[in-house]
Amino acid sequence: MPQKRILPYVIMGILLNKDCTGKQIMDEFRFDIGEFWQSSHSQVYPELKRMEQDRWIESYSKEDNDKEIHYHLTAYGHEIINDWLMEPVDKLPVSKDLFSLKTFFINDRNDPRLERLFKHQIQLVSHSLNHLRKRQQALFSSQEQIDQQYGHYLILARAISRQENQLAWLEDKLNNR
Amino acid sequence: MPQKRILPYVIMGILLNKDCTGKQIMDEFRFDIGEFWQSSHSQVYPELKRMEQDRWIESYSKEDNDKEIHYHLTAYGHEIINDWLMEPVDKLPVSKDLFSLKTFFINDRNDPRLERLFKHQIQLVSHSLNHLRKRQQALFSSQEQIDQQYGHYLILARAISRQENQLAWLEDKLNNR
């Protein structure tokens, strides 16, 4: 038995906001959810079909364009996703963090690979931070926008705080070696 | 084609420090590496056999006890792991973070589920932080211990800093809703 299946809940969470096509769901993953969850279209499209069979969602197409299939949460789907959002999270995630892993194995504080690792990581984190801040400016520059999608605002702020913390830590340790 | 296989490198990283049995390697996962990488014995034992066939490691048993199989890095294995430690990490990990995911989907800042989620998360993070601090005291209370395993010291400090940051953030947002 594999790990617990989360993808359908993610998809229903997305559909809480608005009806979507498969493409639009994938865009959500690419732009907003990618920071803390990821998937690929080869998982999403079959999942959408399964979910429709289970009556969690239903599909329709607009008159002028019967190519695009839009998906819509059913009342039953609403129940399911709302129940799921109620359940508290019961353990912290373990990210598979190659940076920590490699650092862990280097015992000598003067090993040149340590400096290399840190400098690369600083590049990565800076780049990510930049992107997150731009995203925050674009989406949440007004209080109204914040109130509209408060959860989204929160996790974006959280991601920024986390990366700021990591960057400060990296630079501190790099300088005080 | 699946994601890049990391487990053998983790095992070799562990073996850099000392020869180990399968059990000892699993203990490393449980106690020190578990924060940023995890595995299970049903992965590790077959992996050890594969690695021995590839001549990355070799096994031996002590005279008084031929039940316990100890594994030891070969010279070839040393090359492989050292090369791997040299390669910089080229992307940030994406942790599958259910807390962020659920929060993301809650639009209303007064939704009672938000408070529930935050309070539970505060419990989880506090608990983890406690554990990490105890571990730091136990392992790195002297400068000598720090110099002995500097990488290990670093990532433990990093884990603590990250959890402190998360805890402060959670409490701040919970209070200023």
Next chain:
DNA sequence: ATGTGCATGTAATGGGTTACATGATTTA
């Protein structure tokens, strides 16, 4: 000797990634 626990090993299942495929739409 029997039961319990532990180290080790194996099997079954399904999830996730990558590659490949198809049909439609846009562009050169």
Next chain:
DNA sequence: TAAATCATGTAACCCATTACATGCACAT
């Protein structure tokens, strides 16, 4: 009209997780 791009769909491969199995050790 050919080529390229895009949305969608399918397939193969292998990793990761859980459950089950084995054999030894120690305790009762």
